Amino acid sequence: MTTTADVDQALEAAGLTNESVAQFVRQWAEHTGAERIEVVSAADDARLVQEALEAGELKPAGEGMYYSRSFSKDTARSEERTIVATSDEADRGQYNNWKPASEVRPVVEGHMKDALAGKTMYVIPYLMAPKGSALAKFAAGVELTDNRNVVMQMIRMARVGVEYINDMGDDFVRAVHVTGDLENLKQGTPDDMRNFVTVADERTILHFGSSYGGNALLGKIAHGLRQGSYDGWKNGFLVEQFMLLGITDKQTGKKYNIAGGFPSASGKTNLAMTLAPDALGDRYYVEFYGDDIAWIWVDEDGVLRGFNPENGVFGVAKDTNEKTNPTAIESIQPGSGAIFTNVAYNEKTGDVWWEGRGERPSDLDGWLDWKGERIADRSEDEMDAPWAHPNSRFTTVLSQVPNVADDYEDPRGVEIHGIIFGGRTRDREPLIRAIDDLAEGVYDGLTLGAEATAAADGKEGVLRYDPMSMRPFMSYGEGAYAQHWLDVVGQAKNQPVFAHVNWFQRGEDGRFLWPGYRENLRPLVWLMQYRAGEVTGQRTPVGVIPTRDELLLEGLDEQALADLDTVLTIDKARWQEEMGYREEHLQQFHDLPEQIWQAHRRVAKDLEDL
Numbered sequence: 001m002t003t004t005a006d007v008d009q010a011l012e013a014a015g016l017t018n019e020s021v022a023q024f025v026r027q028w029a030e031h032t033g034a035e036r037i038e039v040v041s042a043a044d045d046a047r048l049v050q051e052a053l054e055a056g057e058l059k060p061a062g063e064g065m066y067y068s069r070s071f072s073k074d075t076a077r078s079e080e081r082t083i084v085a086t087s088d089e090a091d092r093g094q095y096n097n098w099k100p101a102s103e104v105r106p107v108v109e110g111h112m113k114d115a116l117a118g119k120t121m122y123v124i125p126y127l128m129a130p131k132g133s134a135l136a137k138f139a140a141g142v143e144l145t146d147n148r149n150v151v152m153q154m155i156r157m158a159r160v161g162v163e164y165i166n167d168m169g170d171d172f173v174r175a176v177h178v179t180g181d182l183e184n185l186k187q188g189t190p191d192d193m194r195n196f197v198t199v200a201d202e203r204t205i206l207h208f209g210s211s212y213g214g215n216a217l218l219g220k221i222a223h224g225l226r227q228g229s230y231d232g233w234k235n236g237f238l239v240e241q242f243m244l245l246g247i248t249d250k251q252t253g254k255k256y257n258i259a260g261g262f263p264s265a266s267g268k269t270n271l272a273m274t275l276a277p278d279a280l281g282d283r284y285y286v287e288f289y290g291d292d293i294a295w296i297w298v299d300e301d302g303v304l305r306g307f308n309p310e311n312g313v314f315g316v317a318k319d320t321n322e323k324t325n326p327t328a329i330e331s332i333q334p335g336s337g338a339i340f341t342n343v344a345y346n347e348k349t350g351d352v353w354w355e356g357r358g359e360r361p362s363d364l365d366g367w368l369d370w371k372g373e374r375i376a377d378r379s380e381d382e383m384d385a386p387w388a389h390p391n392s393r394f395t396t397v398l399s400q401v402p403n404v405a406d407d408y409e410d411p412r413g414v415e416i417h418g419i420i421f422g423g424r425t426r427d428r429e430p431l432i433r434a435i436d437d438l439a440e441g442v443y444d445g446l447t448l449g450a451e452a453t454a455a456a457d458g459k460e461g462v463l464r465y466d467p468m469s470m471r472p473f474m475s476y477g478e479g480a481y482a483q484h485w486l487d488v489v490g491q492a493k494n495q496p497v498f499a500h501v502n503w504f505q506r507g508e509d510g511r512f513l514w515p516g517y518r519e520n521l522r523p524l525v526w527l528m529q530y531r532a533g534e535v536t537g538q539r540t541p542v543g544v545i546p547t548r549d550e551l552l553l554e555g556l557d558e559q560a561l562a563d564l565d566t567v568l569t570i571d572k573a574r575w576q577e578e579m580g581y582r583e584e585h586l587q588q589f590h591d592l593p594e595q596i597w598q599a600h601r602r603v604a605k606d607l608e609d610l
């Protein structure tokens with residue numbers, strides 16, 4: 001076990017001078033019984049990668065790219081094991097799984113006691129913001145982890161180094177991650193030992209029992225979303241699971257930035273990365289800012305602004321290919337430093353593959369599925385099982401994304417002109433409907449719904465509501481959350497336009513009625529034109545939808561043209577049915593602002609009158 005002197009020596013050698021951080025590290029070194037302390041920064045990446053390759057934790061996947069595999073029962077965030085704890089029961093919401101801090105803290109601390117005996121405790125100082133941001137005070141954190149892969153993932157996903165923490169005094173999130181003995185945690189049983197706790201009013205995150213994604217990289221989801229949204233509530237800003245992109249009209253020189261929430265695994269990364277300006281006669285230029293998180297506030301001039309707090313992309317691999325998302329493919333080329341997790345891997349060639357990457361390799365030699373089992377050894381009836389896990393992912397840094405905006409690191413963020421919500425819904429929701437009114441926009445966000453996907457444990461195909469795509473990350477009550485939205489966005493001098501989009505409507509034969517992916521630029525261009533008053537669309541009870549001739553249709557394929565009228569139609573009966581479900585959904589929330597109920601009743605009445 002380390003002594004206080006050892007800890008202090010490690011901190012000093014790394015140039016970590018923040019005494020509050022030092023105390024936090026000492027306390028946890030003692031509690032976990034860590035054998036060694038190692039403070040890391042981004043500059044340590046090459047050495048850590050080398051160590052991980054030697055230890056077999058990473059495998060080479062092409063030059064400067066790596067493959068890793070997580071434990072087979074540890075492949076996604078686990079929502080039912082995730083808890084927001086505070087000392088005030090008023091923070092209990094419908095979705096935040098609230099518990100008293102005094103009850104859960106001892107449990108998870110108990111699991112962590114002496115859990116690092118014989119192990120290294122890595123100290124990861126990080127910032128979830130561009131350096132110099134006015135919100136930096138809420139963005140700094142220190143993650144302690146026993147897992148080298150988590151360190152390498154954090155180096156890609158966050159800004160990592162002592163320089164981000166030394167001047168922060170006590171303004172940092174205390175984040176502790178202990179992997180635990182994954183084979184013996186009784187996952188999914190009544191004795192499940194996993195606990196993913198954010199003690200929001202103490203700015204402390206304690207995650208035990210996973211080494212995967214948002215369960216383990218505590219900067220990203222636990223701090224960047226859960227803790228961040230709690231801090232935002234108390235301090236006047238918004239923190240959302242939103243992508244952020246910019247569209248410039250080269251003819252007019254005008255630029256529009258759009259932020260948007262889509263539930264996990266519903267298309268944020270793809271939308272932010274892959275819009276196809278070339279498809280529309282090269283008139284538009286599209287820039288990438290962020291694919292998963294946006295922090296949003298109104299500046300001193302009354303401008304609604306936002307930035308992406310992350311430094312990288314943790315993208316769903318499935319169906320990512322040259323056609324659906326060429327930009328993503330370009331960002332995971334040799335030399336990119338990309339890490340692939342739970343994809344299929346060829347141990348002889350170092351190639352990786354996933355469902356939707358292209359043809360399945362016909363030569364099975366060397367191929368392992370996501371569990372590490374040889375494909376060639378599969379029996380006849382196992383042959384059709386997926387090779388990659390449906391939630392397998394690639395991790396790459398923003399600077400590798402070819403269309404990343406020049407100003408993506410600007411601490412002032414960018415102005416936000418539009419806010420969109422998009423679910424995964426197979427019927428009812430049209431391609432796009434614009435909403436001009438703030439309360440109605442917030443109402444629309446609160447009633448966002450999606451079919452469950454592989455990113456969260458759950459049944460595929462079952463529809464569930466996911467307010468603003470924040471359901472798994474909600475840190476306080478939904479009524480207060482809605483009010484906070486009205487308050488923050490209400491301060492903006494120029495109100496953003498809202499819109500609801502749906503790329504996932506299906507025909508009776510199950511095919512997608514809209515080609516999606518790169519073609520999604522078309523409805524967004526319409527939204528820009530709508531905001532600028534260049535098109536008027538047709539007013540419906542649920543918003544303004546484009547007329548067929550207002551959409552740029554050049555180059556769209558035959559099938560999409562044939563299906564277009566269906567995705568631009570409002571089905572009154574289906575919508576009225578939906579209004580009943582919405583009412584039940586909203587009734588669960590305590591203290592929902594009256595303005596939201598008014599918006600709901602207005603839509604219901606307009607539907608009745610249709």
Ligand code: GTP
Pocket residue numbers: 262263264265266267268269270271291292314315316317318319320324455503504512515516517520
């Ligand atoms: P998280 O990282 O979990 O928050 O997910 P995300 O919202 O960023 O989702 P992502 O863009 O990674 O997409 C998830 C899945 O949806 C992938 O398998 C995509 O291929 C698929 N997808 C994304 N956009 C579209 C689209 O426009 N049409 C269709 N049909 N599928 C899409």
Ligand code: SPV
Pocket residue numbers: 076077212213214215220221263264265292314455456
């Ligand atoms: C999500 O599930 O919404 C993600 C992936 O972005 S994870 O980081 O694992 O939460």
Ligand code: MN
Pocket residue numbers: 241264265292
């Ligand atoms: Mn996400």
